[in-house]
Amino acid sequence: MSAFGEWTTAYGLPAFAYTMDQERDPRAEWDPVLDPLTRRHFLHVGNRRITLVTDNYGLSDLFDEHTGLLWLTRGTGVTRAGTLSTDISGSERIFGPTFSIVRVADDRVTLERTVLCPEGEWPWVLIRLRVRNLLDEPVRLELTEEWTPAAARVELITGAKPAEDPGLELELIGGARTGSGHLNVPLDLAAGEERLLELRYGLLDGGTAAPPSSGVPASGGWTDGKANGWAGEAAGVFDRSLAALRDRLPKAVAARAPEAAREVPWHAALLTGASCADGVLGGHTLDQGSCYSFRHGFNGAARDPLQHALPLVYIEPDLALSVLRNTCAWGGPDGDLPYALGPDKQPWTDLFRPSDQNLWALWLAAEYLSATDDLAAFADAVPYHPVHGATPVPLGENLRRQFRFLTDVVGRGEHGHLRILNADWNDMAITESGVDREVMISHGESVLNSAMAAWVLPRYATLAERLGDHATAAEARKLGEELRDLVAGEWNGRWYRRAYGPGAVVGEDDMWLEVQPWAILSGAAAPERAVDLLHTIERTSAADSPLGARLRWPDRGAYGPGGVGTIWYAINMTLIWAAAEHVPELGWQWWRQMSLAAHTAAYPDVWEGTLSGPDAYLAPETERPGRTWDLAEVGVAMQAYPVANLHSHSQPLLAYLRLLGVEPFRPAKAPDDAGFESRVLRIGS
Incomplete structure (x- = not known):
């Protein structure tokens, strides 16, 4: 049972009723490491444009990534009705998948306030106020809606910098509109009468039509974001958005993981709600979030x-x-993808130069084609980042150039494995390898990259063949086979080695978890060896850990993001996937350990992991088990913003699908006791 509340439903959707009195309960206080102690607990929800950060004080932050990382408000959004106010800790508070609810009451009236991110690409939130007179006589009161703009652009590492007000407005639908963020609405309620009022706040003239996939009809008041587009239609927006949300969220059922019925749609809502229409590069961002972008x-x-x-x-x-x-539009015509984009959407290459990023683009492309058979998508042009001044090319050509960058620039090292550059998936691999940094960057090789490529490249080869590029397909398939055979030779009798440097082997005496599932998935491990390795992981990295397997084993006491003592969503996902075919009972066990329910059971007093989480947790033997990592000495900490990391939502979804046998270019066969249903896929029970 969570110390913070319990799961419930609201508007027919999974929701969480927050019941803790954070002002009195000592368990409410937590340490962000880089900031002062706080009792604020918050959650990110959204649509395809705006992010609503709702908290246990009934307040709201709005965030927009359309042209850069921009906070629109910080700690605002209050409704007052006489002596009532929705920002008091004694209120009833509910966190929903795209909304928040606060309920307050006195001896005269009840007030319910719902703040909703409407379906589509709307850069504002919809506020529904429900006021009810409890008395047997009329009541006159003044309803006041207050929002305070506080625009701030997030600066690299250093924090937020005040920005010009982007033009936030508050509108009573069917009534007044103001740029001040303050509206007074007089109300006369008859005995027992209930009244609904709807307002919206944000960039009211900055919206776009709701995309067809949102399930919201793009008609009438939904044709544009201008005020006159709402005539005669505003009253239905709230209910239509919730109906569309209920329709688009997937459903799941699993006898061996009953929490999937609640968590699969929850994760899908928070994952899709983190997207944002990109006004610079086109398409949608799906930012990792958490401390990386928001702080x-x-x-x-x-x-x-x-x-x-x-x-x-x-x-x-x-x-x-x-x-x-x-x-793909982050990169340039040579096929290189930068490590990151800065707060102004400019390529940021100062910190890391990873060697694995093209593999992820090739993987996603192959998975998309397998599921949709949408060959036409690969003929549509994709721009390169404006800094390159390059001509757009078809998506298929963009991917081919990324393959060429992987083979010709990343290349292979002395042992035949893909080079590591200054990082692969693990940003700390160079530091943790024990090999001289410059030597490792120049000559190091990543067995992890080779194992992943041995799985990805044959799938990309199928895509290239479908596009008529048989030469690239043959090259990709041949390279994948060579790398698979090389990875098979990295078995040391207990596990697969991790990396090579000149005269050095990484992962001979300690097991680096990230390479093990890929060795199994790529076919480098024979079935019998795969089963033995999975059971070895169960006895070692995963032993006595309620949240999943640790990244490094054995424990050498140096806890941090490099691996020892950390449990990563991204790697436990591939581990579950590897177990799905060979030891499915372990796969289901590990999926349940990845769940929000497992974190609540193990750490009921820790907010992160209750509704959302970081990219990794600290293991039971660490000083802060169930919380997350920090590098406070260099001013970086996941613990400073330990929720809203999309790994905590995307990886349980993908792992669940893999347990049901959903993989690219393979027929899926779900177990008899589990199923999944979305608008585009139905499988199993």
């Missing part, structure tokens, strides 16, 4: 939006394609 000011790494979009191929494939196109 430290960058969208990265490039692999992350690609990884987050993978389960969307089976839920909202148009959004998955849009994210693929957007992320």
Whole structure:
């Protein structure tokens, strides 16, 4: 049972009733490491444009990534009715998948306030106020809606910098409109009467038509974001948005993981709600979020939006394609993808130069084609980042150039494995390898990259063949086979080695978890060896850990983002996937450990993991088990913003689909006791 409240339903959707009195309960206080102690607990929800950050004080932040990382408001959004106010800790508070609800009452009236991100690409929130007179006589009161703009652009690492007000407005639908963020509405309520009022706040003239995939009819008041587009239609927006949300969220059922019925649609809502129409590069961002963008000011790494979009191929494939196109547009005509985009959407290459990012683009593209058979998408032009001044090319050509960059620039090292550059998936791999940094960057090789490529490249080869590029297909398939055979030779009798440097082997004496599932998935491990390895992981990295397997084993006491003592969503996803075929009972066990329910059961007093989470948790043997990592000495900490990381939502979804046998270019066969249904896929029970 969570210390913060319990799951419930609201508007026919999964929701969480927050019941803690944070002012009195000592368990409410937590340490962001880089900031003062706080009792604020918050959640990110959204549509395809705006992000609503709702908290346990009944307040709201609005965030917009359309042209850069921009906070529109900070800690505002209050309704007052006489002596009542929705920002008091004694109120009833509910966190929903795209909305928040606050209920307050006195001896005269009840007030319910719902703040909703409407379906579509609307850069504002819709506020529904429900006021009811409890008395047997009329009541006169003045309803006041207050929002305070506080525009701030997120700066790289250093924090937020005040920005010019982008033009926020508050509108009573069917009534007054103001740029001040303050509206007074007099109300006369008859005995027992209930009244509904609807307002909207944000960039009221900056919206676009709701995309067809949203399920909201693009007609009448939904034709544009201008005020006159609302004539005669505003009254239905709230209910139509919720109906569309209920329609588009997937459903799941699993006898071996009953929490999937609640968590699969929840994760899908928070994942899709983190997207944002990109006004600079086109398509949609699907930013990793958490401390990276909301506090430290960058969208990265490039692999992350690609990884987050993978389960969307089976839920909202148009959004998955849009994210693929957007992320490909980060790069240049040589096929290189930068590590990240800065807060102004400019390429940021100062910190890391990863060697794996093209593999994620090729993977997402192959997964999309397999699920949709949409060959036409690969003929549509994709721009390169404006800094390159390059001519757009078809998506298929963009991907071919990324393959060429992988083979010709990343290349292979002395042992035949793909080079590591200054990082692969693990940003700290060079530091943790024990090999001289410059030597490793120049000559290091990543067995992880080779194992992943051994799985990805044959799937990309199928895509290239479908596009008529038989030469690239043959080259990709041959390289994948060579790398698979090389990875097979990295078995040391207990696990697969991790990397090579000149005269050095990484992962001979300790197991780096990230390479093990890919060795199984790529076929480098024979079935018997795969089963033995999965059971070894169960006895070692996963032992006595309620949230999943640790990234490094054995424990050497140096806890941090490099691996030891950390449990990563991204790697436990591939581990579950690897187990799905060989030891499915372990796969289901590990999926349940990835769930929000498992975190609540193990750490009921920790907010992160209750409704959303970071990219990794600290293991039980660490000083802060169930919380997340920090590098406070360099001013970076996941613990400073430990929720709204999309790995915590995308990876449980993808792992669940893999447990049901959903993979590219393979017929799916779900177990008899589990199923999944979205608008584009139905499988199993």
